Amino acid sequence: MSEHTLTLRHPDRLFIGGEWMAPSTGRTIPVIASHNESTVYTVAEGVEADIERAVAAARTAFDEGPWPRLSHAERADWMRRIADAFEARSREFALTWTLESGVLFSAACERIGGAMARPFRIYADYAESFAWRERHRHISGMEAQLVREPVGTVAAIVPWNGPGPLMAQKCAPALIAGCTVVVKPSPEAPGAAYLFAEICEDIGLPAGVINVVMADRAASEALVRHPGIDKITFTGSTGAGRAIASASGERIARFTLELGGKSPAVMLDDYDLDAAAQTIAAGCSFLTGQVCHSLTRVIVHKDRHDAMVAALAKAVGALKVGDPFDPASTVGPLATQRQREAVEGFIAKAVEEGAQLAVGGTRPEGLDTGFYVTPTVFGNVRNDSTLGRQEVFGPVLAVIPAESEAHAIQLANDTIYGLNASVFTRDPEAFGRVAAQIRAGTVGHNASRTDATISFGGFKQSGLGREGGIEGLMSFIESKLIVLDRPYVD
Secondary structure, three states, rough: OOOOOOOOOOOOOOOEOEEEEEEOOOOEEEEEEEOOOOOOEEEEEEEEHHHHHHHHHHHHHHHHHHHHOOOHHHHHHHHHHHHHHHHHHHHHHHHHHHHHHOOOOOHHHHHHHHHHHHHHHHHHHHHHHHHOOOEEOOOOEEEEEEEEOOOEEEEOOOOOOOOHHHHHHHHHHHHOOOOOEEOOOOOOOOOOOOHHHHHHHHHHHOOOOOEEEOEEEHHHHHHOOOOOOEEEEEEEEEHHHHHOOOOHHHOOOOOOOOOOOOOEEOOOOOOOOHHHHHHHHHHHHHHHHOOOEEEEEEEEEEEHHHHHHHHHHHHHHHHOOOOOOOOOEOOOOOOOOHHHHHHHHHHHHHHHHEEEEEEOOOOOOOOOOOOOOOOOOEEEEOOHHHHHHHOOOOOOEEEEOOHHHHHHHHHHHHHOOEEEEEEEOOOOOHHHHHHHHOOEEEEOOOOOEEOOOEEEEHHHHEEOOOOHHHHHHHOEEEEEEEEEEOOOOO
């Protein structure tokens, strides 16, 4: 393997029932490197017939196979072996993340091993710490048991921006609960799922527990609608989430949705704007702002608006856009040509609607190949404008003036989203007062402080349900009440 290339063992096949199977057709999907537009590899494209095979394998593994019948401790042993393999192959996962999504390679190497292994280790520990079975006194006085069982077969639909960590965050709680899984990666970023399949093969994971099918829209819809799938866990756009919720509702399928965000950073009057600017600019740096919980709406009192814009322009303007494998780069490319065109469309629309362009807004000079865009700051953004309302999913910040603290809170909540937020203040009591009024799944003090090991998800159209921690586990569980024909005795 050369320095910046990755070899998948079976890119021309699909991992179904513990085997690498030839797809039903010869259709393929090229995966394009975001930094130089070369073809990284070409993978097999599954169609509806392949989805059918994958669901059948997962269904058989759940209904007839050993996985749900193992003890939680036995499943935990398998999960720790997976975690060990993630860490041992972390450089390969880092390469896929950089090549496919544009994240800086140094950041990918620093984060990926732990980000993928950690959920498996945390949920493996739940084998002993979680209350899988509880004794209760039935209303009749008889003994009752509340048993928490796996929901069944799971469709894990993984996005392109953080495919490895998000795949792990979905699969780990499903596996400890006893579910079997069909992983459907994004066409833009299937590498992590293929590597995961290789690990499952290497450790001898029981057949059908994990299945990987690369598919595009039509086959993905077939997966969501398949009666053999009991639960869908999806991360992606709010628009796609609406469609999944509608399709799931038709057959009362369980689902968890982690969707978009337009997260506010609320500046109170006592906080240093230069310090805040440095913190917020870092959000433009990581994954080129392609993060659903990025703080992209900066809400500040109108008397400090111009100073906030100047501070952000300075901090963001100092970021160095370049090759994600170059240690000198602080911002890499966007993931795809389509994403760059979308970001550029938002920038043009903001100018058209009268926002003040403070820095950026163009393609960086000397980077004609690759999906690069210059990190951008706009001032005097109206909260009801396109830039104030819609998720850009790129390194574009909007500074919004507020009349007062109460108005700032109103602006923060005036959005269809509610994924993340932050309040910048030196006063802990003021932070608590404002945080209590913000409708978001996470509210951080002086930074974005999301934590998927505890609970991650959003209010309103930022999603349904939570990932991480006990709440994330509960979505892969059905509760069953068993009542015995004998009196309850303490």
